[in-house]
Amino acid sequence: MTYKNGTNKFTLSQKIVLLITFVIVASLLPASLLIAHRVSGVVDERISVNAVSITTLLSHSPAVIRSLTYETDINNTNETLNNVVNMAAKSCKASIIILDRNKNIRVFHNPTSIDGFEDEARQIVAEQGLSTNLNWYDTSVFNEKAVGVIRDDRNTVVGYIVAGVSPKMIQDLTVESVLLIxxxxxxxxxxxxGGAVFLARHVKATLFGLEPEDIATLLQERNALLNSVKEGVVAINKDAEITLINTESEFLFAQAGIPNPHTLLGKPLETVMNGLTLDTVLKEGRATLDMPVQVGSVLFIATLVPLFDNGHIGGAIITFRKKTELEELANQLTGVRNYADALRAQTHEFMNKMHVIMGLIDMKAYDELKQFTMEIANNRQAEAAYVVTRLKDITLAGFILGKISRARELDIEFSLTDESELTTEFIRPTVQELILIIGNLIENAFDVLRDHPSERIVNLSILTFDNEIMVMVEDSGPGIPENKLETIFEKGYSSKGPRRGIGLFLIKQTVTHLKGTIEVESTVGEGTTFTIRLPIVRTVKTS
Known part of the structure; x- marks a missing residue:
């Protein structure tokens, strides 16, 4: 089954990808900008804290204090201080200057290449060196520099330390952090x-490649289709819970006495259609055809078909109709078939006679032609008059005349008995029901006699009494064994091969429906007689 895709500018997959991309961008972009803006301040703060830590550590270092206190020779103290300051500068990646109490530079390490660091350090010491506390100053003034005062054991100032990082290094760290963000x-x-593309493809696969507009159209078409059929349709899931009911199902359930059928969704199927064997469908995945099921006061014929989802049984569809409707349909089809057989026999007989007439004309045997046509007319008129005077219903009379022609075609002696009589002053059984019963009985007799070696005779009697109609069909066939008399009306039973055994089954159903009776008398080697009695429902005469 194929479907026409939607004609929108964007497909469902594209819409999903675009929407998720927009949400991600709308979330990440402001967050990234805010974080990048904050990173610059954080880097400045961390470098400032790092500079303060260096000055604090070195201003309290015993080696630094001892060198500045007892080694007054600048040239002799440089190596001692260099070892300490070099280690700190490497570990902290900072530029460091140590000055003695006279503001002489004792150690100068500038690995971060700060321009003018020496002069800037002297300026910071000159301005803030007399303070008794460790100081950290605003970056706009001291450019991320920290100053520490070095004191001896007597709290005497013996020197100063200045630590800092070049603005370029700060800028590089900021750019690197922002770039990483x-x-x-x-x-x-x-x-x-990538996740959006994967999700879009998964959604499309789940929807069988359909667009939302296609799904909406299919849903409308499905609802219209389900509500237009004249069969009840019920869908169930794998747990045998009802998931769908069409309008006809609600109507049929209401006829069966089920209250509020529109509220059955979500309920177990067995609460409505108890007696259905669901294991064959839901566990074995095999369809079940023409299963009778009693719902309330109505008998239905149901068909169950499994539904598969990726190779697994996901539920089932149940379609059903009232058994009486199916029987009426079968009766109508059988009646049509009998009409067709009768017309075919009459056509065949007519063509044979036409061939004789054409042959006589070709031979210019006009006297013989006249005699032949008169015999045909007289015989046909006599047959029609004989049947019509006994059977007042013209449809049934025409049907019997057709069977007479078919009997001649099969070389079977078929006759309507002289005592036969049928009036039209009743409404039940209908002529279609009578044709179904009589036609199947006659055809059954014809089939029995088709290959019968001895005489082949079928007699039909139709008698009307005060309260009933009696139909009797006698044949001179081989008869039916006594042990088979109970099974001949079963569906599918036939001695004539497969795909047969329907005629007598339909007769039995129709007679039972009309509250009539069937009697079968048979003697092996002599023949069989079927006698059917049907009660009459008469018309009401008006004066």
Whole structure:
């Protein structure tokens, strides 16, 4: 089954990808910008804290204090201080200057290449060196520099230390951090787009490649289709719970006495259609055809077909109709078949006679032609008059005349008995029901006699009494064994091969429906007689 895709500008997959991408960008972009803006301040704060830590550590170092206190020779103290300051500068990646109490530079390490660091350090010491506390100053003034005062055991100032980082290093760290943030955001964006594409494909696969507009159209078409059929349709899931009911199902359930059938969704199927064997469908995955099921006061014929989802049984569809409707339909079809057989026999007989007439004309045997046509007319008129005077219903009379022609075609002696009589002053049984019963009895007799070696005779009697109609069909066939008399009306039973055994079954159903009776008398080697009695429902005469 194929479906026409939607004609929108964007498909469902594209809409999903675009929407998720927009949400990710709308989430990541402001967050990334805020974080990037904050990173600059955080870097400045961390470098400032790092500079303060260096000055604090070195201002309290015993080696630094001892060198500045007892080694007054600048040239002799440089090596001692260099070892300490070099280690600190390497570990903290900072530029460091140590001055003695006279503001002479004792150690100068500038690995971060701060321009004018020496002069700036002297300026900071000159302005703030007399303070008794460790100081950290505003970056706009001291450019991320920290100053520490070095004191001896007597709390005497013996020197100063200044530590800092070059603005270029701060800028590089800030750019690196911001770049990492944007790379992480970009990676998150690509991951999100990849997830969106995967989700879109999964959704499309779940929807069988259909667009939402296609699904809406199919849903409307499905509802229209389900509500237009004249069969009840019920869908169940794998737990045998009702998931769908069409309008005809609600109507049939209401006829069967089920209250509020529109509220059955979600309920177990057995609460409505108890007696259905669901294991064959839901466990074995095999369809069940023409299963009788009693619902309330009505007998239905149901067909169960499994539903598969990716190879697994996901539920089932149950279609059903009232058994009486199916029987009436079968009766009508059988009646049509009998009409067709009668017309075919008459056509065949007519063509044979036409061939004789054409042959006589070709031979210019006009006297013989006249005699032949008169015999045909007289015989046909006599047959028609004989049947019509006994059977007042013209449809049934025409049907019997057709069977007479078919009997001649099969070389069977078929006759309507002289005592036969049928009036039309009743409404039940209908002529269609009578044709079904009589036609199947006659055809059954014809089939029995088709290959019968001895005489082949079928007699039909139709008698009307005060309260009933009696139909009797006698044949001179081989007869039916006594042990078979109970099974001849079963569906499918036939001695004539497969796909037979329907005629007598339909007769039995129709007679039972009309509250009539069937009697069968048979003697092996002599023949069989079927006698059917049907009660009459007469018309009401009006004066």
């Amino acid at each position: 944007f790379l992480a955001s970009l990676f998150g964006l690509f991951v999100g787009i």
